[in-house]
Amino acid sequence: MDPKTILAPLLEPLEAGSDPARALAHAERLADRFDAHLDVVGIGCDHTQVAYYYAGATALVQQETHDEARRLAEQIEASARASLSSSALRWSVESAVGQMAGLAALISARARIADLVVMPAPYGEGRGPEYETMVEAALFDGQAPVLVVPATPEASPRPRRAVVAWNQSPEAMAAIRRSLPLLVGADLVNIAVIDPPRHGAERSDPGGALSQMLTRHGLRCEISVLARTLPRVSDVISRHVSDIGADLLVMGAYGHSRFREAILGGATRDMLENPPVPVFMAR
Template sequence: MAYKSLLTIASSETGTRTAVDAGTKLALAMDAHLETLALGVDRSQLGYAYIGTGAVIMQVAMERAAEEAAQHEKYLRAALEAQGQDLRWSLDSAVCQLGALGELVGARARYSDLVVLPQPYGDDQGAEGEAVLESALFDGAAPVLVLPASGLPAALPKRVVLAWNQSREAMVAARRAMPLLKRAEQVVITVVDPSANGPERSDPGGNLCQMLVRHGVRAEVSVLARTLPRVSDVLARQCQDIGADLLVMGAYGHSRFREAILGGATRNMLESAEVPVFMAH
């Protein structure tokens, strides 16, 4: 079991080299093909305008997006060619409006085993970074590996924290991460403040651990109290305590709108993660 088709999308120069480096490590370790997409985004939001001006604005915006895509393509090509001859890769470019990102990215991600992207938040990141990530998760139904600025420490993580809350999203993430989990030296299934009335109240994480062990995963269970304000803080501390180089978690258990306004484990982790985060929905 391995990932054979990897995808990374460059919507800005920030984090592109990090994503290419990580994608290369995974592709070489799993004998996979790395697909890359240079994206130019038209961010214009036309409401109303004087007669004739709307078409002019749209034309200018699309020309700027095309220039942006060409610039990202040049940057991507240089990063890919620097990886050596052993890497199998392909490069494409596209231009679209911000509102059409879901359809474009979803069509590309749908046929990928794993999408590798930089952290979508930061001073140099625009709205398209988060839109690309969510489009891959929801429209493409693909797992996403989100990289911090430090990148991917090793092609195959040795110590993994697997966040578990009995949700559908957490189970999907565990199944999609199986190629990485089976190659890890230690997988710690981490349950934060489990419900005293839930179906797994007598053995939190036990059924998942049993399933993973049958697949050859070196899994164990760690049950933690919520001693910090946010679940994401507890997970981050767990990663630090065991020296984890990957966190696996389900993405967006609540609606994206609610997480954008009120916050949630997914958004909090994406904003502050110091280790690569593997997400699936």
């Protein structure tokens, strides 16, 4: 089913060439492709530590930081409206204020009624913890697929070549199923299997059953069985994406716990630190 509601949450006012501007522009192109409604929400994040006592000034500090977050949200809303003012799309823009403790609930409430969430990469220079919170809230509590847009030249809403990272996990299968509308029309879908288990269910034909399923959807598929020749799985995937000239990566999100990935690392977190192309994730 094609996405008909695309959510683009913003944490910064739009500036030409900025990562949020790239993400919103990509969301516009996707909305145009699928004749979808584009919902934009400008979020002012209040970083007040409400559990602390501010030497008698608690109420004053909280009001001041809330007002600052409100002004930021209104600036983001105004910049988004200006950006979309000449668009022929169906769109809406609103603003909201949330403290860090409530940011996940704010995002998940909107993600639940969206078919796709589009946002910039959550890690990197100038990225606070609120970006990571938004991605995780959309995926876990909102149960929505997320498309992470990298800080690279403009990406096409109609990928020509796509890489599907396949490890037989439920998360990978969920991402593949929900990415089908984006994959339709691609010249090639490459199923990348990294070090398949010798005694797994697909030991004789890694990726073969998935290729058959996708072919029945009218997709042209090929399978690449890759050795883990680099320390991180994400590095192997990134190199493969570059080698075949892919312009979309589909992968399951957080096959391990978020805590484990935060401490020890994992393919999801590592990929989101430096996504080579737009990354479609679901779980």
